[in-house]
Amino acid sequence: MSELYRLFHAEKANYPVVLLCRVLKVARSSYCAWREGEAARRARQAADDALAHEITVVHIASRHTYGVPRIHAELRRLGRRVNRKRVARVMRERGIRGVTRRRRRSLTRPDVKAKPAPDLIGRDFHAERPGTRLVGDITCLPTAEGWLYLACWLDLATREVVGYAMADHHRADLVVDALDMAHGRGQLEPGCVIHSDRGSEYTSAQFRTRIRELKLRQSCGRTGSCFDNAAAESFWALLKEEIGTRAWPDRATARAEVFSFVETFYNRRRLRKHRTFGYLTPAERGSGINTPSQHNDHVSAITGKLQILVELADVDSPRVWRQLLVPSAIHLDRLHSVIQDAMGWQDCHMHAFTIDSVQYGRPDGELGFRDERTATLATLLEPGAHFVYTYDFGDSWEHLITVEQFETASAGLHYPHCVDGTGAYPPEDCGGAPGYSDLKAILANPTHEEHHAMLAWLGLRSAREFTPDRFTPDEANARLLRLTAP
Template sequence: MSELYRFIHAEKANYPIGLLCRVLHMARSSYYACLEGEAARRARQSADDALAHEITVLHLASRRTYGVARIHAEPRRLGRRVNRKRIARVMRERDIRGSTRRKHRSLTPPDKKATPAPDLIDRDFHADTPGTKLVGDITYLPTAEGWLYLACWLDLATRKVVGYAMADHHRAEPGVDALDMTHGRGGLEPGCVIHSDRGSEYTSTPFRARIRELRLRQSCGRTGSCFDNAAAKSFWALLKEEIGTRI
């Protein structure tokens, strides 16, 4: 609303609106149109504020990880339609942002001196029987005391984490310890395939020796191809997004 319209609105209790419009050389219809527009703008602002409150609650409940897509899905799941572009605008105006997955960065280089195991998975990340095909990887998570390295093994039949280990380094020990936990829980079939990338943790002598001791079969993807271990990489991406590490 312009200054002239604000002046008329403020003085209409003291003078007739028609007189004020004539003195200011303004049509009465223009004043009433502006008045109606101001009411509509206030109604839209009130609706945006209510939507922003709902978005904030959902965003905080997701540990500040949900972006426009997931925020938009929640009202639709409850049977209420909200325009996606409107949600994006409200989040942008209030600087509400979700976490994004960053480009994958390899944790450790392969051991070029070691002969890698063959790829027994060949990107077939399915298994009918538990304990026959496992995929694993190691990643890093930020903590108040520095980087925490987490290794895990995932059963492709159940999609459950069957073994894990943590350490303040990413040498061979976390991968071996996670494998020992998996074996200790039982359920591994003879000749179970243990698949990973060609990082130095998995081509190391201690890890390969432990594979032989447990009578398992080692499998490794190609160098520099994250898709050869996509099931494990996807698990890390989802875990980091849910806990909000944003790395």
């Protein structure tokens, strides 16, 4: 019917609406209702387009692997409250899809002479704490140079890949190397159960000797039953589908992509549904983050960071700017604190963010700000975008902010972090950028009638103590470090 109503709307200048309705046997009230709802439909379409943009960003960040459940969970983690069915509809209309699993190829070759270890798992693929139960398996990846064999060990408490190894063979050395890595980084407890299938690599004397040396316990499932090692088999299906490549030109390229998938995506960013706490990443489960209220600060440090440039508007000689790395899921109220500490402000006045003509700040019925506590930077903006942060509405210190790029977070570096910058922050109550320019001119002229009054106001003995170009990133990071402290 919408096409018919659009015809009426286009032809009403040539024919009376009453005549068109009578000829085409349509109730005039229906046309009027459609016309009155046009504004609402456009608003809904604009909202769907904005949501589609957010979904696309999350989908790309997931390496084009997330379907509706994980897209919906990630949006909620980023502060975007939206119905799951609406997410499904928007993805369906725009052809955004997750990936599906493909058929597996078994590598298990049992040693009929070896006596297998007992099954200590019994298809119970859960653990109360990390380092108590591991499952492992071997798979092969096709390359133009031949097969690349990959062995891994997953911690059942977190589903994190704690150990893995790759080689052009699948002898016992491969699984032993992976086990050594798991023991080194997985903090395995004495007596930790090491579960696998009955492949000859796992029943070899070399592997069993290494397990005894590390004071671990071996467990084996039954021959020909993939369900006895379902957790490891499920990971292989996931990796081969979500890594996005069916075949590689050489083993070195395959190694690099597997490393990137495991270390930068699966362990740190990929969401998996927890039975009690909802969607979490393996790194979060292993670090003791178990409640949604703990996600906002920690998840963005795991998933990635945004590089932003903050520059004080209309201030020069010298320019005052800071280049910052902030968590990608940072909320605007926390970004306010970051800018305050990076610039050196005292946070004594009101502030607001202006993004696409919409103002965000502390909730205030009179000013009509949107709540900055519910808005996250990554969902509002993309690399290359600009927005304004205004501090002290009286003096009006405006900061021009540019989102420069999205990057993967680096281990061992706290966020937020100041990378570079120049210029000391001005005195807050000097009258904004114009007043600051006048202040510098007065201090540079000892004969000015207000010269000594300005020195007294600043608490300086001479103009030489006024250093507007003094700034080091270390000073800013010392203040920013307080934001990352527990």
